Amino acid sequence: MSDLNWQDLSAQVVALLQQSRQRVLTQMQRALTIDEKTSRKDLVTNVDKGNEQFLIQGIRQLDPQAQVLGEEGFGDHVTSTTGRLWIVDPIDGTMNFVKQRDNFAMMIGIYQDGVGQLGFIYDVMKDVLYRGGPQLGGVWANEMQLTAPADLALSDGLIGMSSPLVIHDVAHMQAIVHASAGMRIYGSAGIEMINVMVGKTLGYISHLKPWDFAAGQILLNTLGVQMSTIDGQPLDMLSSNLVLVATKQAQRDILQIEEDDVSL
Template sequence: MSQDWQQLNTDVIALLKEARQNVLQKMRNPLTVAEKTNRKDLVTNVDKANEQFLIAGIRRLDPTAQVLGEEGFGDHLTSLQGRVWIVDPIDGTMNFVKQQDNFAIMIGIYQDGVGQLGYIFDVMNNVLYHGGPQLGGVWANERPVSAPADIALADGLIGASGPLVIHDVAHMQKIVHDSAGMRISGSAGIEMINIMKGETLGYISHLKPWDIAAGQVLMNTLGVQVSTIDGQPLDMLSSNLVLVATKKAQRDILQIEEDDVSL
């Protein structure tokens, strides 16, 4: 890894640790909660304040980069040329509001459209998963993370979006039926962590760039496949129906989509 990337990684870790402390401090006070698109799509004063804090820090660290943030405090991007930071200040806001647990702070750093560094901070457990091509691996704090076992769909649990299964979008009921079982965490970041820990073999959900940017870098580094539900590369500037899975499970799921069958 070049000295520039090494220093950037050190600085990002410091920024995220400070962001975590800010979030924990704000959690001691009543939250201001608002709806974005509906009653299940929430935003809080902490989401907004944390994104503003992170973007200010990124501007100091990397003044020429563009920043895409969930709450709109970054730039309006039309391409991924140059260096682009993609920020989710609180991933799993409903969990944050209702549980005060199972949420993450996430940053993905891309260079000319290619993921270079990814960070998923499990705030309440104080574990920062970070890595990418520029680090040559993935770490949970200081501990190296091994690639998860490449198991087939039938042999493992799968993370899923509840509404996709309820409405049987993209044959989700068949996919879940063929797996060993379904788990729902309510946070894309936590779902990525479950995959890295080997607790699940994959995850399927409608995701926006900030939901998957960090996870895609970490998953790719560990040999886990990230694609659309029909196996195509993600468009990192739009919403996608995303399939994250081991190679064997991805093949199984793509076969279900190709067969176009349902229960």
């Protein structure tokens, strides 16, 4: 589909995600089937699985030539980013979904030959859909276009963190938190990235898989926010990464802590 109309495709993805949200809200009124994936803190529900199947079915209709990588395994066995690749997280923040019925997101990132084109993060319970990328020339929260967040230094803002990284002081996380204005933990990569996009936090660090960061990378990069590995290298789109999201100044501060091997 060399003649792909990205504006039209974005509108179609928005409609698909809105349909998916209504399905999720309906299913939330029923008893959930909850299973453990790797541990009692790594959950999957019937809603995760059903929502991924629904989204992938819709994607196949919109873009039948593309590959699809989904968290729950209903997509393709993807070994290359050549061509067009959709990366889907049907419920990001499943623990929040199960325990809080809040603070979870649906995410889709669309890449062409490894380059991000369109990203979508849907804050399901607040009904705010963040969409954008190079093909749209900006980022929107529903119909409001976002401006780039302030380029704050690490000491001037809050930073989102993954609690196990801080508890075990992986890659000097405690020193990074100490150097910041404070730590916040939301329990969902999508919600964390929304907070960075709107300027409530200046960064986020966590160990993430492709479906956790694919959409956010497109949206954040469009707003001038950096996303890299913890040592400043480009992310591998098909593997897990220790991911650093930060304003340019904060990224420099954090990379300096890593380089200096700082500890408390």
